[in-house]
Amino acid sequence: MPQVFPPIPASPTDTTELEAIRHAAEALRASEARYRSLVQASSAILWLASAAGRLEGEQLSWSAFTGQSQEQFNGWGWLEAIHPDDRERTAAAWTGALAASSMYQIEHRLRRADGQHRYMNARAVPIFDAAGAVTEWVGIHIDIDERKRVEERLRLLDAMSQATRNADDPKTIMDVTTRMLGEHLGVTRCPYADVESDNDRFTIRHDWTAPGAISTVGVYSLDLFGARAASDMREGRTLRICDVDRELDQADGGAMFNAIACRAIICCPLVKEGKLVAMMAVHQDCPRQWTDPEVALVEQAVERSWAHIERLRATEALREADRRKTEFLAILAHELRNPLAPIRNGLQVMRMAEHDQATVARVRDMMERQVTQMVTLVDDLLDIARITRGNLELKPVRVELRELIASAVETSMPLIDANRHTLTLEVASESLLIDADPTRIAQVIGNVLNNAAKYTPAGGRIDVLAWRDGAQAVLSIRDTGIGIPSESALTVFEMFSQVGASIDRAQGGLGIGLSLARRLVELHRGSIDLVRDETVGGSRFDIRLPLAPDVAAQSPGAATPPASAAGGLRVLVVDDNVDAADMLSELMDIIGHASRVANDGPRALVLAEQFRPEVVFLDIGMPGMNGYEVARALRGMPQLEPLALVALTGWGDDKDRARSKEAGFDHHLIKPANLEAVERLLTDLVETRKG
Template sequence: MSDHRSVPALVLADAFDWSATPFGAVAGWPSALRTAAGMVLQSRQPMCVMWGAGLRLLFNDGYRTLLGARAHGGVMGRPFREVWPELADLAGPMLDDVLRGHATGAVEDHPFTVERNGYPEQIYVTFFTSPIHDDAGMIAGLVVTCVETTARVASRRERDDAMERLRLLDEIGEATRVASEPRAIMEEATRLLGEHLGVTRVAYADLEPDNDRFTIRHDWRVPGAISTAGVYSLDLFGSRATSNLRIGRTLVINDVDVELAPGDGDGMFNSIGIKAIICCPLVKGGHLVAMMAVHQVHPRRWTAEELALVEAVVERCWAHIERVRSTEALREADRHKSEFLAVLAHELRNPLAPIRNGLELLRLSGGSRETVARVGGMMDRQLSHMTHLIDDLLDIARVSSGKIVLHRELTDLQRIVAVAIEATQPALDAAGHKLSVRLPDTPQPVDADPVRISQVIGNLLTNAAKYTPRNGRICVTAHAEEGVAVVQVADNGIGIAPESLDAVFDMFTQVARHVERSNGGLGIGLSLVRRLVALHGGTATAASAGPGQGSTFTIRLPLAEASPMAAGDAPPAPDAAAGRRLRILIADDNVDAAHSLADLLALEGHDIRVAADGAGALELAAGFQPEVVFLDIGMPGMDGYETARRLRAMPGMQAIRLAALTGWGAAEDRARGRAAGFDHHLLKPAVPAEVRAVLAVA
């Protein structure tokens, strides 16, 4: 700083006695200096006069406020350099220029740390400096006006930060817009955010379905920092983290060692090198779906702007990831659909080939009893297989649309298992499998639809038969544990890879298609198992030690409290061998189906008439007066429902037995049939035993 005693007008101020009052002290000053001092002391704006050697200070109350704690301790009259040492190097040259008359100087938006109310506070001030000229035109001193610009600087900084955040978000959006897989999005988003904030690590995590565990899929980190990728429980990070994250509140910790109680998460944070953290949870539809965490290796006071930025990034990152995952899911669904259609075509053709061959054999054999018996058995098996495929298709459609109706009753699980084994025994025998069964000695009562649960166990046995090489071992066990009936079907077959254990229950999914199977399938059997069991309030799971190690499928069903119905309480089956000759009318637009059924019934001695549509059926019925009518529902023109209503309205037709023949078997289809006047509802192709049961009660 220059020595200004060489300026003549300032010599008068060197003798100033600072023990006197400020107004009294300036009495001997040049008039211009006294005038400036008076103006300064009376102004509310922070101002001071600088004069004499070292530029001593004379300041007003406004300037005293600006000084904060520095205003105490007799700083009035002390040199500028002593009061503002941080300004000496910056403002000294500027003040020299002003004193030499070169210019009016200013220092804009300079930061200061002042102590106010006992706390340090950073402020920004702009100083405007002007010379004071005496009567001879010499510079007698300086007037300094101070304007605090903290609010303006904060506003400008906030605006700049906002623009920087927008630029970062745009950069993340552009970098991830063309990404074709979730990991690429995570890599770019975490890297850009981490470099922008200058942190140690940025991690992205998905929440697991149980909403208790989360999986860090990827973390960007500075060189030397460890990776935190893996599966964690929320509870590991202490009560504060758990309570915040579960409700979707951002977790902010500036200093782990200070803010967390010992044993309440501090150990976990320290084990992965974290002293400060922002963790933003993302809640969608009331569920925690994702998190993004920003880690700092040392304590750090996070700003509101940094919190807002992390929250914006995790929102955008998740949206991009879900977009990619949705696209992947659509592709996967399309692939499954294509595979399913190919398998469906294959599986439906499989039974058609032996049936066609069988027909040719019958034609060439000339009606040989031995050939008829052998070919007839083969054709019956193939038709049963095709019917099973179609039934599975219909069932999965009903379950998926919520239209399946359970006919629950109190029954013994052992009976259900026995029925399932009886139905699948031919397939097991054909593959040479050895079946062992271990059931409890006491009844296991369940409140269930016995047909559907038998179907579930049958599907598991069929699955085991298909995926176990010939002459394998299959074991069915059942037991009770804690109010739950547990049924397991285990095999020593091809096994399941760990990553596929849950996928085997997905629609149209088959594991290890390349393995030769004794029977085909559409990949819906296990999906149907899980859904039917779920409708009963139970669960279905798969377990395997891996490929080649066999599989175990387990279903769990709630046990009922009461005892199951005794075997003697079952209603008697209808007598299908009544032997009475009946007048039967068949109406079906499928000529082959109608006449083949007519031929079968004629062989049993019944009097048959056949119509190709509803109008023809009404015309025949008027003169024939049938006792039993089989009506196809899907006839052109007048459908089966309308035909049934009109038949019921004809004179003398109120007591006839009406049976629907249809491919539609949902609950609403059956209800519509009853409303139209049908007594029975038979699914195509009608099993001869079901047809005879209709005739038995006519």
């Protein structure tokens, strides 16, 4: 049988060595466990590289952050996660550190798993063995993106400030700011917009565009963004859309953005004192994940740009006010000198002809007129001063608007007659009672009438209309004068403002009449506006005043101009022959009807919409849009019914009459129309409507 040998007992020395090995292994496992825990708990990226600088084995935090697998980052594959613009610089720094066995340190951008690049501070140190050879490298990436983005943002904003420091107009600021912001963010378009005073419309004054992109300069409504986004922007909340097609319905702004090839947008509204004042946006022609720092950059850019622009505008406004004040003082001196010269000469004449009573009487009348002119001028100045100080006291009473119109017309008639103007009055028959200071409202009407008389060439026409519009009385004064240029429309009501002012102008005046008129009307809780009306050859001013409460509470009438008194009709005469149209219109006025004249089809349609005629005398043979086309268009306006259409033509056979009837005409008159036939036709229409 086999021999059994007893086990050889371990020597004390062997036992000690085994224990040491076991303890070392446990310590190594504990160290690795601690390292793994540290890697998992840390927001930094910890990694190990071989002595040759290659990433090998498992790199938990690197994979978690970059999304790279071990196969992808192995060796030098980790460089693929570095931003392309930083890759060459990073490889050179890493190679240099390996060659010198010295600390590796660099800042670069590292791609996160979601595709976003983050700024990182990367460091690595070599680990040496007992012989001084490098055995491995221990590295760490610390996220410094927020700090770098803040620094980057501040540098860009500072560069914008430096670039626009010497700018002397808002357009330069908009141009430089939008260009620098657009190029920095690499977007398709960068617009800057002012928000209009109605807090609804915004005007894109300027936009920077990348090559091939269309400009969006123009006027828009906030409603185009959709109700929710428009409300947010009025509250100052930034609009951030990363994918228009995914995040917006067509009705909620999607259609608007797609129309300008915008697939992603940041739109930053700027609210000051509770009011939306400006907006700046960046557009991208493809979906884009906007970052918080990018949004913050646009928000700060619009804040700084607006502040700079407003400083320039305020400075320019002060210059303009100073210029107008200087001009005003020169005009004031001129206007005071005008009456003083004849008064002084009159005194000399009176001394020389003191026994010639007729001459003295004429001179006295002249001096009274000149003194009255001076008193009126000084009174206007005092009124402006009182209103400015808040010392003007109104004395309101219950009064019919037509009485105030009559009072103002009586005061202005000498000037109107002196210029041989035709004045027409059309005041609604219904009550237009208002609570107002009669003197002040008559003064307002008189100021506007006097302007119309002064700035309308001799032999012109002034129309005064008054009607009810809901709870307001509307007074409209229109003339065939020189009109007001579009560039002056916004300043015509400002103090010291004049249209085409010059010392040698013939009309005279200080240019404070409309400013005074607006302030007086506003004290009555009303408004006065310059209205753009293509049917008016010169200017149109509409004055709106609140009706007395008991009148306003009654069922409101239609918001249309009134018919003539005494049962007359509103008649529109349309003829390209100006003389023929004017003569027929004159006849309308003489026989008690209110008339308007248009000399082409498009103007006739605009005037019909505003004037609401009851009868239209319409020439068939007009160039461009002929009478048949105008008639069909008029019949398409249901608000004009019932409307009597009367054809005026040189053709009168059965075929022509049938064609005019087919086009919608009620009556057919041969040119030149018999005036008795015209009057008889209108009389029949009046009687028919009474019946």
